[in-house]
Amino acid sequence: MTDAITPAAIPASAAPPRRDIGIKRRYAAERRFRAYGIAAISFGLLFLFLLLWSVVSKGYTAFQQTTITIPVEFSEQIIDPDNERQTDPRKLMTANYPNVARNALAKVLGVSTDDRAALREVNGLISDSIRTQLRDMVIANPAIIGTTQTVSLLAHGNVDSIFKGQVDLTVGEQNRRISDRQVGWMNELSASGALAKQFNAGIFVNGASSRPEAAGVGVALIGSFYMMLIVLVLALPIGVAASIYLEEFAPKNRFTDLIEVNINNLAAVPSIVYGLLGLAVFINFMGLPRSASLVGGLVLTLMTLPTIIIATRAALKAVPPSIRAAALGLGASKMQTIFHHVLPLAMPGILTGTIIGLAHALGETAPLLLIGMVAFVANYPTTPLDPSTALPVQIYMWANEAERAFVERTSGAIIILLLFLLVMNVGAILLRRRFERRW
Structure with a gap:
């Protein structure tokens, strides 16, 4: 007969299995990562709050005027x-x-x-x-x-x-x-x-003035409106047409690859380079007037085009290939497939990219400084060829003034600019949700 072998008793103080240690470590790593994420978001919100508080606390008084x-x-x-x-x-x-x-x-x-x-x-x-x-x-x-x-x-x-x-x-x-x-x-x-x-209605309707109590952003608002209108009229159709050709019709070869690389590089070019380009081409070569909204709009159009092209191409790629295959299978031509089926489905992304590009252009200052839009303009421009300025340039000019009262005017103009940007971004979100379709 053989003796029965009884298992040795495991001490209570023995270490847990390696499998339990690994699970605890993974849980601890997840908790740390979650804490890092919450801390990063908290710091970001804190700095955003401090920025907005600094601007609003100094600028809200600009919307009141002593009489x-x-x-x-x-x-x-x-x-x-x-x-x-x-x-x-x-x-x-x-x-x-x-x-x-x-x-x-x-x-x-x-x-x-x-x-x-x-x-x-x-x-x-x-x-x-x-x-x-x-x-x-x-x-x-x-x-x-x-x-x-x-x-x-x-x-x-x-x-x-x-x-x-x-x-x-x-x-x-x-x-x-x-x-x-x-x-x-x-x-x-x-x-x-x-x-x-x-209530200081003058800050919305008055033009530039050396007296802070009479200064306003009226001329700058009209100039910014003209420039955004030019950017919208030129950049949207050109950008969408270029995106459709590159994504749907252009052959895949080295030449189109070179174009795509250059478009991506242009999106990262500093805005002041576009100002130098506009100064050389539109003013020195073409002889367009300095400080005109037309020149500012053309410069911002060149700067916005890469953003719109990249966003539009991403929206076109997001349309499922089955949509194209179904349309072609039912006898639709290539043009009918693109314009009747693909483009409407990609419209939310196209509109979002366009509005974001316009919002980016609205806040640009460096290229406008180089084309002379820092002029002192007190009268409203009647056409895009008249001298004008823009809202971010007006903020830059007021920030350099020595008068104490211009401090609140600067912050007040920043509040107006932020409100415009907020409206444009909210509009992009609403348009995206309005036209978005799920498959």
Whole structure:
């Protein structure tokens, strides 16, 4: 007989099998990877929040403007002392309207018109842009000459900054741009309700100005609209046509491979290179005017084309080959297959790529600087050939200004640009969902 062999008892403190150790390590690695991902997203959201907070906290005040609402006497002795407006209407263009506003404010504050030093300080409370405001009122209705009208005058940029709490008044008078007497007048006007903040519609409609309280992005918005329209009209059909040919019709050889490589490389070329190209070709060679929206639109079209071509080709590739095979099998021609079946199914990706390309072009600054769109333009452009500027260039110009009030104008313009970009990206998402089809 053989003795029975009993298995040895396994101590409770023995190590677990190697299989259990491997599973625990994999679970630990997954937890670490998940933690790294959450940390990366958290850091990204934190920096995004800090960026938006920095812009919004400095720029939201740009959508309010301090005004002084007082009765203004349109004195005929100042505007038209010789009564020549019937024979020479140009006299109304050159009248001394700042004195009209200054005298009206001095009367409200009880300042004598003989006190020149006090009048200079009174004049420092109102913006120089009231010249245009009062002139336009008189030209629109000359009958107001000799009457008294209640007018809301723009306050000076320094007054606006102080009234918004952006200036520390505890510092010495010699270290700020406004005197103690002017601060007292501000308190008096504020107590009577004459000095108040109103919605600043001027930031949307005014053009460039050396006075921050009168500066706006109206001209820049029109210039950006012209450029985006040119980019859309040129880049979309050219980009889609090139993509369809390369993806559906072009033979696969070294030449088409070279074209594809160059398109991919052009998408990564710095935007300032496109500005140099536009300066050399459109301005120096073709003789197109500098600072024109047409030139900016052509430059941005060249920059946007690679993005649209790449996105369109990716959308065409995403259409299942069975769609093409079914259409060809039912007797459709190659053209009918592409334009009746493939292209409609690829439309969501094409529209998404186009809107993203337009959003990218809207935020470009470097190529526009090289073609002279940093000009000081105060009048609205009527055609794409007129001098203009663009929204990102306007932000760049304001950021270089020395006046304190331009800081909030810069941040306010950034908010407007971000809103436009947000609308365009949301539009891309909605269009994609609207036209998207599932197989």
